[in-house]
Amino acid sequence: MNQVITDGLVLMPPAFSEGLGVWSRGDGTPGSDTWATAPNAALVPADPDFGDCLEILKTDSVTQLRYMGQTPILPGTYLRITARVKVLSGNLPTMRVAAWAGDAAEAAVTGIPLTGSEQTFTAYGEILTASAIVGSGTRGGVDMPWGDAPDYGHFGLDFTGPNSGQIRIESLKVEDVTSVFHRKMMDWVDVRDFGALGDGVTDDRAAFFAADAAAAGREVLVPAGAFLISGNLTMRNPVRFEGKLVMPDGARLALNQNFDLNGYAEAFGDDVLGLKKGLQQLFNQSDFEAFDLCGRRVLLDAPIDVQGVVGNKNTYANRRVIRNGQLSAEDSSAWNDEVHSRSANWVNTDATTLTGVANAGDIPVGALVQGPQGVGREVYVTGVNAAQEKVYLSSPLWGAPAQQSYTFTRFKYLLDFSGFLNLQRFVVSDIEFLCAGRCSALMLPRDGLVFQVQDCFFTGPKDRGITSCDEGCQGMQIDRCQFLSNEQTARVQDRVSIAFNTNSSDVKIRDNRAVKFLHFAVMGGTGNIVTGNHFFQGDNETDGVRSPGIVITGTNSKMTFTGNYVDNCYIEWGNEHDPNPDMVGEYSFHGLTVNSNIFFATGAAPWMKFIVIKPYGADHYINGLSVCDNLFKKTGGAALEAVEGVDDSIAPLDTGRATDLLFTGNTFHGIVKRTENPVIRRHTEAAPASVWEIDLSDVLPFGMQAMSALSVLPEGAVRSVANVAIYTMPYATTRHGVGRQTIRLNWSQDLKGTVNLTARCDS
Structure with a gap:
């Protein structure tokens, strides 16, 4: 770069032969005496070495020569001042390039070097060249680094040492030598050229702003060093980091042309700090919607508290994305669970609050709550009131005593968003x-809407893949993710990890795959869609225990479960988050559609069921359930006894009150009971009888009662004892026999034959 050429700068002073009225005997400022009237100066024509030149007799201890014109000093430029000098007679002096620096107000700038190195003459007629370089940056070869304060200089020479020397001086030269300091021509600027020191102590923020302003689309170079930036910094041009930045935690860095992990890791010389600073800026700008990890692996030795990193806000509603990389947990005690035990009081009229909790302030938000009685799965701490000794819960308890001891376990997560009180439309994409x-792996914010997790791998989580500790899962979408358990070799009954949980409504779980967790999902809320997933939870045990793949925690499910592959696990539908678990004026088990799925098991115990209803209180019934067009298959070992059942270990299901229960169109392999409703039963009575007992216990779902006979159609003639065809029809009575699962056909006389009966267990 040469700004004499590019910007038309005039740097070269006039030759001495053009007149000495512009050459000062002082500092060069207006009003100083000139050499034009000095008795000890003269112009010499045709010197054999210099041509036209200036001859002076040194009479002062410091004899000064300054050009009175204002030579501009621009940020990023470097000027070389030179003059050839010889001594004809008298004492031999010492010489140096010297200057006076002025700012925009034409005031002297102090505190900067104003002279170059000295040279001493050793012989008469010896020609020495006085030379010095002045510029804004502290760089090798720069004699007078001036920073960005001076706007111009008066340049010339100083002669020191003994007086009476007769000196001749060739005309002074001022040249732009900026290109000497630039490795490329005009494609970058160096922050040192604008006064940055990179000593880790001096605040270089202003120099970075100046360099960025001057770059005008070119790259800004940050050379080796530690550059302290005291506050927020925005760099609008591309930045190349050879050194690193040092910034306070609360100071934000905006790299508008390097907004990714590569840029931020280079800026701070550290992947983890780069990730944190990138996330901080992601929530504090509008230019970019995503922070890209560039496929890099970031090694973490402690959780990242995302809200703590952002610092200046705990709510956010604009769409933001973190994508494309790996977050890997290094061995560290920072991952250890935080566990507290406390005695607490509970009443079902305030079912999401524990009271009388000593030192409640010690219990962290997001801790899992467990207790001896009445605590459902995946209940978390949503907040605490230390002054009132209260702990608030994500879901109600269902049957806890008035007082008992609880355990609060805070798992540690690679990315923890629980510090956000409300976070909407955040996306985690392509992260392993x-x-x-x-x-x-991932803790959701406490509240929010439409948190999206897509195309991610959750590999080897110790406790949880994704945790919702409150309502931050409202409308959440989990799409095309892989959940790979850390318990691959453990028996099903020994596993503790869960792929994810939800508390709120309108969740979409689509096209995911999970391997060998205790549960794939524990789901609360309503209006959920679960489709296209494959979750496998088997082991190598003979007649092995199987755990629920999907746990539905509320009776009013309003869920579609379609096109999934349920592999060596099952659906468990209960009401463990109901503070009043008995059925009182509510929908009861309602609104679940289980259609077009594959249910498969191998090596499982024959009493395993694929769909299990588990009431946590009395008088519950089925009030809307569709199980249609599924494949139920068992291989390896004895056939399964049935595909559906009731876990009545806490309370029974009311089998005489089912409504809208559809169980039809399914395919069964390796299953003893071929469950149906409505059921079409072909019944043959070989010996004449007036009452035909038709037992439907081997087909009706969930032990339901035979509530109605819809039709009876004889297949061929129904004949009397005399083998005469009888044309009268029977009447049916229902709910007979063990379990009230038998229908009676009552004829007008003893008859024999075959009929096709259509019956239902619901109304």
């Missing part, structure tokens, strides 16, 4: 969470 059995 490498937990290595040391930690959990």
Whole structure:
């Protein structure tokens, strides 16, 4: 770069032969005496070495020569001042390039070097060249680094040492030598050229702003060093980091042309700090919707508290994305669970609050709550009131005593968003969470809407893949993710990890795959869609225990479960988050559609069921359930006894009150009971009888009662004892026999034959 050429700058002073009225005997400022009237100066024509030149007799201890014109000093430029000098007679002096620096107000700038190195003459007629370089940056070869304060200079020479020397001086030269300091021509600027020191102590923020302003689309170079930036910094041009930045935690860095992990990791010389600073800026700008990890693996030795990193806000509603990389847990005690035990009081009229909790302030938000009685799965701490000794819960308890001891376990997560009180439309995409059995993966914000997790891998979480500790899962979407358990070799009954949980409504779980967790999902809320997923939870045990793949925690489900592959696990539908678990004026088990799925098991115990209803209180019934067009298949070992059943370990299901229960169109392999409703039963009575007992216990679902006979159609003639065809029809009575699952056909006389009966167990 040469700004004499590019910007038309005039740097070269006039030759001495053009007149000495512009050459000062002082500092060069207006009003100083000139050499034009000095008795000890003269112009010499045709010197054999210099041609036209200036001859002076040194008479002052410091004899000064300054050009009175204002030579501009621009940020990023470097000027070289030179003059050839010889001594004819008298004492031999010392010489140096010297200057006076002025700012925009034409005031002297102090505190900067104003002279170059000295040279001493050793012989008469010896020609020495006085030379010095002045510029804004502290760089090798720069004699007078001036920073960005001076706007111009008066340049010339100083002669020191003994007086009476007769000196001749060739005309002074001022040249732009900026290109000497630039490795490329005009494609970058160096922050040192604008006064940055990179000593880790001096605040270089202003120099970075100046360099960015001057770059005008070119790259800004940050050379080796530690550059302290005291506050927020925005760089609008591309930045190349050879050194690193040092910034306070609360100071934000905007790299508008390097907004990705590559840029931020280079800026701070550290992947983790780069990730944190990138996330901080992601929530504090409008230019970019995503922070890209560039496929890099970031090694974490502690959780990232995302809200703590952002710092200046705990709510956010604009769409933001973090994508494309790996987060890997390093061995560290920072991943250890935080566990507290406390005695607490509970009443079902305030079912999401524990009271009388000593030192409640010690219990962290997001801790899992467990207790000896009445605590459902995936209940978390949503907040605490230390002054009132209260702990608030994500879901109600269902049957806890008035007082008992609780355990609060805070898992640690690679990415923890629980510090956000409300976060909407955040997306985690193409991230692999490498937990290595040391930690959990992702904690959602406490509240929010449409948190999206897509195309991610959750590999080896110690406890949880994704945790919702409150309402931050409202409308959540989990799409095309892989959940790979850290318990691959453990028996089903020994596993503790869960792929994810939800508390709120309108969740979409689509096209995911999960392997060998205790549960794939524990789901609360209503209006959920679960489709296209494959979750496998088997082991190598003979007649092995199987755990629920999907746990539905509320009776009013309003869920579609379609096109899934339920592999060596089952659906469990209960009401463990109901503070009043007995059925009182509510929908009861309602609104679940289980259609077009594959249910498969191998090596499982024959009493395993694929769909299990588990009431946590009395008088519950089925009030809307569709199980249609599914494949139920068992291989390896004895056939399954049935595909559906009731877990009545806490309370029975009311089998005489079912409504809208559809169980039809399914395919069964390796299953003893071929469950149906409505059921079409072909019944043959070989010996004449007036009452035909038709037992439907081997087909009716969930032990339901035979509530109605819809039609009876004889197949061929129904004949009397005399083998005469009888044309009268029977009447049916229902709910007979063990379990009230038998229908009676009552004829007018003893008859024999075959009929096709259509019956239902619901109304």
